[in-house]
Amino acid sequence: MGSTEETVGSKDTREVIMEATFRALSEHGYSDLRMRDIGEEMELTRQVIHYHFDGKRDLMSSFLEYVAEQYEGAIDVEEYDDPRAELEARIEQCLFGPGFDEFGHWERMKVYHELFAHAQNDEEHQAILDEHYDAIKDSIVRVVEDGIEAGVFRDVDAERMGQFITDAIHVGRERRLSLGHDDAPEETQAAIEAFVLDSLYVDDESGPA
Amino acid sequence: MGSTEETVGSKDTREVIMEATFRALSEHGYSDLRMRDIGEEMELTRQVIHYHFDGKRDLMSSFLEYVAEQYEGAIDVEEYDDPRAELEARIEQCLFGPGFDEFGHWERMKVYHELFAHAQNDEEHQAILDEHYDAIKDSIVRVVEDGIEAGVFRDVDAERMGQFITDAIHVGRERRLSLGHDDAPEETQAAIEAFVLDSLYVDDESGPA
Numbered sequence: 580m581g582s583t584e585e586t587v588g589s590k591d592t593r594e595v596i597m598e599a600t601f602r603a604l605s606e607h608g609y610s611d612l613r614m615r616d617i618g619e620e621m622e623l624t625r626q627v628i629h630y631h632f633d634g635k636r637d638l639m640s641s642f643l644e645y646v647a648e649q650y651e652g653a654i655d656v657e658e659y660d661d662p663r664a665e666l667e668a669r670i671e672q673c674l675f676g677p678g679f680d681e682f683g684h685w686e687r688m689k690v691y692h693e694l695f696a697h698a699q700n701d702e703e704h705q706a707i708l709d710e711h712y713d714a715i716k717d718s719i720v721r722v723v724e725d726g727i728e729a730g731v732f733r734d735v736d737a738e739r740m741g742q743f744i745t746d747a748i749h750v751g752r753e754r755r756l757s758l759g760h761d762d763a764p765e766e767t768q769a770a771i772e773a774f775v776l777d778s779l780y781v782d783d784e785s786g787p788a
Numbered sequence: 789m790g791s792t793e794e795t796v797g798s799k800d801t802r803e804v805i806m807e808a809t810f811r812a813l814s815e816h817g818y819s820d821l822r823m824r825d826i827g828e829e830m831e832l833t834r835q836v837i838h839y840h841f842d843g844k845r846d847l848m849s850s851f852l853e854y855v856a857e858q859y860e861g862a863i864d865v866e867e868y869d870d871p872r873a874e875l876e877a878r879i880e881q882c883l884f885g886p887g888f889d890e891f892g893h894w895e896r897m898k899v900y901h902e903l904f905a906h907a908q909n910d911e912e913h914q915a916i917l918d919e920h921y922d923a924i925k926d927s928i929v930r931v932v933e934d935g936i937e938a939g940v941f942r943d944v945d946a947e948r949m950g951q952f953i954t955d956a957i958h959v960g961r962e963r964r965l966s967l968g969h970d971d972a973p974e975e976t977q978a979a980i981e982a983f984v985l986d987s988l989y990v991d992d993e994s995g996p997a
Contacts, residue, residue: 608908608909609819610818610819610820611819689908692905693905693906693908695905695962695966696901696902696904696905696906696966697817697819697902697905698966698967699817699898699901699902699965699966700817705966705967705968708966708967709967709968709969712963712967735982735983739975739978739979739982739983740979740983742975742979743956743976743979743983746959746960746963746976746979747952747955747956749959749962750955750958750959750962753959753962754955756908757904757905757907757908757917758907758914758917758918759914759918760918766948766951767952767955769948770948770949770951770952770955773944773945773948774944774948774952774983774984774987774988775983775984777987778983778987779983
């Protein structure tokens with residue numbers, strides 16, 4: 580170990596540390612995580628971590644930013660002409676993950692949701708998560724606004740609607756992770772369709788009379 | 789310390805330990821909690837904890853059951869004749885807490901939501917939380933069924949609707965706690981009313997045309 584240290588640039592080093600952090604968190608969980616667990620998940624010496632980060636909290640802040648960037652980048656869906664199709668695609672990607680296997684959606688979400696709970700006690704982590712959650716929410720609000728403008732969605736409070744759908748996605752994933760309800764994301768998707776989108780869509784014939 | 793030990797019965801002892809656990813968790817968070825922190829929050833000797841519980845995980849399992857019982861008991865609303873009024877009362881109680889001040893709703897919810905995230909890594913805690921979450925969900929499903937039967941709610945999938953509302957309540961609280969969105973419970977209540985209840989109620993004139 581340590582011999583590869585000189586051969587990687589600092590961008591690669593960050594990536595290596597972040598991926599090692601991800602594996603260590605998946606294995607040990609946040610509360611039991613020690614810096615040495617991360618060191619054991621990578622080929623670089625543990626000193627590299629201490630050189631780049633000022634302790635566990637600082638490392639975790641960078642890790643949260645890394646996960647958020649990766650997630651937001653990955654769910655950036657292609658441009659749709661149809662706001663309905665785009666809204667449904669975004670809901671599906673947030674619930675089930677973009678590029679499912681390759682992205683390791685649930686492994687990553689497990690870590691994300693654990694850190695989400697910890698943010699109660701950490702203002703810096705809270706600020707990072709808040710910005711991320713807001714970015715996802717804004718992307719949904721924008722589609723709702725597009726749909727209202729195009730006349731295919733009813734004239735609802737787009738901000739409130741985007742927040743509500745983002746929240747529903749969040750808890751659908753969380754219920755799968757924390758309670759072991761494997762069908763929670765599918766159930767959430769069906770509930771959003773039946774109870775929310777159904778009354779959002781202007782000319783949906785299955786809507787309430 | 790220790791001198792009061794003989795004077796309390798085992799039921800009181802459990803209560804004393806549980807309330808000390810609650811205070812210690814509020815102060816330190818789950819990951820940093822040590823048994824000694826709980827000992828420092830009570831007048832009994834720390835040995836009493838070790839006598840009753842086989843370590844931190846075992847104590848936490850009992851604590852989860854204690855919190856769940858307390859919560860379920862407290863939100864048991866009076867019998868309503870009107871399913872709409874009962875549904876709205878249940879949503880309000882779950883979001884804002886029954887008897888707000890006295891119950892210390894947010895302090896308790898903070899601990900509850902942190903343990904909820906940890907349940908990812910603990911099957912025993914998961915089972916306890918699952919049972920509790922299900923009890924809350926069932927109480928909402930029942931009201932929805934009552935409303936359908938009474939003809940005041942549309943004929944929706946009551947199970948799916950009850951789950952969706954329970955999930956929305958959960959994440960409304962969580963967003964307040966984890967992201968510091970103080971208005972999240974109020975916003976969630978307004979969103980449930982505007983987007984879900986509005987299309988659930990049969991003769992609501994503000995409903996979609």
